[in-house]
Every structure is written in structure tokens, then in C-alpha cells.
Amino acid sequence: MEEEIMQEETKRKRFKSHTAPYLQAIPYILRYQLVTKSLLILLIIGLRILSMLVLGAMGKSAVTSGDYSFLFSSWYGYLLLVIGLAALFLYVAFDLNSTIVYSAYLLKGETGNILNSMWQGFKSIYRFFTPHGIGVVLYILLLVPLVSVELSISLTSGLNMPNFIV
Numbered sequence: 001m002e003e004e005i006m007q008e009e010t011k012r013k014r015f016k017s018h019t020a021p022y023l024q025a026i027p028y029i030l031r032y033q034l035v036t037k038s039l040l041i042l043l044i045i046g047l048r049i050l051s052m053l054v055l056g057a058m059g060k061s062a063v064t065s066g067d068y069s070f071l072f073s074s075w076y077g078y079l080l081l082v083i084g085l086a087a088l089f090l091y092v093a094f095d096l097n098s099t100i101v102y103s104a105y106l107l108k109g110e111t112g113n114i115l116n117s118m119w120q121g122f123k124s125i126y127r128f129f130t131p132h133g134i135g136v137v138l139y140i141l142l143l144v145p146l147v148s149v150e151l152s153i154s155l156t157s158g159l160n161m162p163n164f165i166v
Contacts, residue, residue, distance in 0.1 A: 025106040032102050035114050040094050044087055051083045089125055092137060097121030 055061065058076045071077035098121025105117065127133050 025103075028106055029103070032099075032114050032117070036094055036098060036118060039118070040091065043090055043094075047083050047087050047090075051080055054079050054083070088137060088141060089128060092128060092140060093122045093125040094118060096140075097124050 054076055055063075058070070058074070060067075060070070063071065063080070071081060098118045101120040102114065102117035105113070128137050
């Protein structure tokens, strides 16, 4: 009986020693997520405003499946595609790369500098312009809609559908 208690106590101590670094990092990770998500939201809002201005200059209110051909026939369309790609690459740089860098700091026992992690993530964006990097970005582009996580610049959020259509 006493031996079982000793074994159980040993298991608890081992569990605590293995999980302690991860549990101690939670407040740092939450603070990091708050800062990076706030910055990412501001960047995406800026890109959304820019895309709305481009669409407004074209005399359009949205890109629909009926008239998407203008995306490939005018420089405004190419600009909208570049804005969309910029949003995707900024998401990858800030949300994935910098998170990996920051987590590495924390696992090494360093406090981790949020701004430095974000800068390192942003600097590594060039790696996504390789064949393997483009594969990763395409994977993310296809995975995000499949798991119902939205990262989109919806230009029609303020429009309402008439009742006779719905």
C-alpha cells in the first residue's frame, strides 16, 4: 500500500516537472496573442479599406462569380489580387512564423521579446516565395476554409439580400 502511494507521488512529481514549463508560458503566450492579433486586425482592416477604395474606383461594389473576369483584365483587378495575396502572406508571417519564433524563445527559458518575434516572422516571409513555401501557403489557403476559420476581406458585409432572393 505504501509502495503504491510512493509510486503515485513519483508520477505526480514527474508530471509536474514536465508540464511546469508549458504552464508557466501560458501568460506570455496569451499576451503575445493579444498583441499580434490586434496588429493583424489593424493590418487587415487597412487592406480592406484599400480594396474597397480600388473597387469603388472601378465602379463596383463587390467581386461576384458573374463578373470576376475584370480581375484578370485590368490593373485594378490585378491590384485586388495583390491585396488579397498580401493579406494571406501577412497572416502567415504574423500568425504562424512569429508564433513559432516566440514559442522557441519560451521553450528555451527566455522571456521572449514580442516585437523581435514579430520582426523575425516578418523577415522570414521571403521563404514562402519558394516552391515549398508556396505549397505551404496554398495548404493554408485551402485548409482555412475547410475548418471554418475565416480570414477574409469581405467587401459585401454591408449589403443585404432582398427578401425575394432569399
